[in-house]
Amino acid sequence: MNAPVRLQVENLSKRYGGLVAVKNITLQVRAGEIVGLIGPNGSGKSTLMKLVMGIEPCSAGTVSLEGTDITRWPSHRVARAGVGIVFQHSRPLHRQTVLENIKLALLPDSLLRLFADRDVDARARAIADRVGLAAVVNRHPSTLPFADLRRMEMAKAIARNPKVVLVDEPFAGLTMSEVGVFSDLIRSFRDEGRAVLLVDHNVKSVAALVDRVFAMYLGERIAEGTADEVMRNPTVRRVYLGGEITASQHRAAAGAAKPPLLEVEDVSVFYGKAQALDKVGLHVGQGEFVSIVGLNGAGKTTLFNAMSGLVPYSGKITFDGNDLRRKTAGAIARDGLVQCPESRELFGDMSVHENLDLGGQHLSAARRRQQFDWLLELFPILKERRGQAARTLSGGEQQMLAIARALMMDPKLLILDEPTLGLAPVILEQLGRALERLRESSPVTIVLGEQNVTFALPHADRVYVLEHARIVWEGDPVRFAQEMGTGYL
Structure with a gap:
């Protein structure tokens, strides 16, 4: 794949006292590529996402966005530079409508620009339509089904037209039919040239969606490659299954x-x-x-x-x-x-x-x-x-x-x-x-x-x-x- 590298992580580590949550992780995600991050609970996947987004400070290593070192940047600056994140748990403003929640993500964040652009309403409606929320833009989050709350998180993440989209557990709590719809939505991010890094426990859903898989265990990389290569990797199978499957x-x-x-x-x-x-x-x-x-x-x-x-x-x-x-x-x-x-x-x-x-x-x-x-x-x-x-x-x-x-x-x-x-x-x-x-x-x-x-x-x-x-x-x-x-x- 010859597309430019959008996100580069090199030798990234995170320690909490004596606990090493992420250890010397190196990976890259190119424009128009979806990379799946898999591993059992406690592998360090969500911690790695927080390090990339600037939510947690790293202990060592670097994070680069299109060649620019963003390692020590605060999360709001990382977001302005072109990284969007879809959190696993939706935390909308419940007093505002869906449209207003999306518009909030579009507002300028500079004290020198206190007012939104005139076309912000039209842009917010276009984004809502883009993720399948056009019919519910005037409703409040508390009235929405779970899948629509997840769509709203997607809308907020892409509001600033990010170059890189981080997606944490996109399929958690969704029905099988909804998983298919969300998979198509994430594929569309790739088709638009965005780089996508996603984490999910549903290994099969990830495998059907991604271009490459990066497997972690206890904070370290254990395998990387196509979904088929990683799922057949002996170390990955031992981590997930405990060893060879036998029965008497x-x-x-x-x-x-x-x-x-x-x-x-x-x-x-x-x-x-x-x-x-x-x-x-x-x-x-x-x-x-x-x-x-x-x-x-x-x-x-x-x-x-x-x-x-x-x-x-x-x-x-x-x-x-x-x-x-x-x-x-x-x-x-x-x-x-x-x-x-x-x-x-x-x-x-x-x-x-x-x-x-x-x-x-x-x-x-x-x-x-x-x-x-x-x-x-x-x-x-x-x-x-x-x-x-x-x-x-x-x-x-x-x-x-x-x-x-x-x-x-x-x-x-x-x-x-x-x-x-x-x-x-x-x-x-x-x-x-x-x-x-x-x-x-x-x-x-x-x-x-x-x-x-x-x-x-x-x-x-x-x-x-x-x-x-x-x-x-x-x-x-x-x-x-x-x-x-x-x-x-």
């Missing part, structure tokens, strides 16, 4: 139909106007181990929170024959549906023993002692650490304590949300062995939500794939390895 035949055979314990029917969840789940349906049989796999942002945690009574939803969730609609989260947990959250939520200043004891408060004293002794056998390291404060444990030990505390409630169904997050490979092996012992020593039903497919598959009887707020595949682990092994990303 005995697990596939074990996933025969069992009496239903949990049934989810047409469940949808909105956060404000953003749709996090779209008519999700699944079932879990008594004694099954069901893995729900999906990339970050697919909706796994939202689904689990709906099951646990933590977020409002439409549709129906039935557990052990009872409709959960009017039950509180506490009642659902006491009835036997217990979630071990991704964030663990331990009481750091309490000991291992005290954290476990809290989980069994609703049990009789005899049953609590029995459950406690069983858990110390299941997780021997907790027996050694029983008097130690939870905050002093390693990450793997804290994860085992979080699972053990959930099991102290004597659940019929245990939800494990991303238990492998941030754990070293040796700890993953220990956790995997603990789950196998749990299956052998207890009739508890398990639902596991994971991005790490290589951890999720060996334990599972059945697998669901959650993608962009919808269930897109269901089957046994062997079929997953055969049918989804190359297409999961």
Whole structure:
């Protein structure tokens, strides 16, 4: 590609104390090119965007716009120079109409020019029409659907006719049809000769849209190239999937139909106007181990929170024959549906023993002692650490304590949300062995939500794939390895 380089980033780094969020990143985006920035949560993608825009100061390295060093410029000066940003979260002025919000982005920012150009109204209407807002220019943001709020952010970003457009999570909260519309809109930026750098968790949507992909992990570049090259890169697949996808035949055979314990029917969840789940349906049989796999942002945690009574939803969730609609989260947990959250939520200043004891408060004293002794056998390291404060444990030990505390409630169904997050490979092996012992020593039903497919598959009887707020595949682990092994990303 011989088009001129619009944005050049060289050896860019950002440190927060001892944490290196971005490390020696070098990339360029040319005129008429879309570059996709991908990577799991915590990879440094959004931080890199903030460094380019001048929202955060860099610790080292340079950012250049058409050869001009803009590294230390404040964000308003970067915007005037020709960089526009579409933020993930819309923050419009709610008292102003859509047209007025766009006009605000067109106003002069010099004290020497206090009034807008005479044609600002016409320009604002043209921009609104450009992004598909012509029919709603006189409405207020609070009356708009989520997709139109995202369009308004697009309109504000291109109001100054930028040379470079930064787009953060353009597809978050959109339906599949809306993703297609927004993809066309972003392509049109490229067709106009703008350079586009976008971040999104929806790897497939990014792959279908971009000219090149730049993959990050823990602040560093791990791969760069075409979408196909990057998605097949062994390091990228290991980061997203955890390693090679394999499954054992005995697990596939074990996933025969069992009496239903949990049934989810047409469940949808909105956060404000953003749709996090779209008519999700699944079932879990008594004694099954069901893995729900999906990339970050697919909706796994939202689904689990709906099951646990933590977020409002439409549709129906039935557990052990009872409709959960009017039950509180506490009642659902006491009835036997217990979630071990991704964030663990331990009481750091309490000991291992005290954290476990809290989980069994609703049990009789005899049953609590029995459950406690069983858990110390299941997780021997907790027996050694029983008097130690939870905050002093390693990450793997804290994860085992979080699972053990959930099991102290004597659940019929245990939800494990991303238990492998941030754990070293040796700890993953220990956790995997603990789950196998749990299956052998207890009739508890398990639902596991994971991005790490290589951890999720060996334990599972059945697998669901959650993608962009919808269930897109269901089957046994062997079929997953055969049918989804190359297409999961």
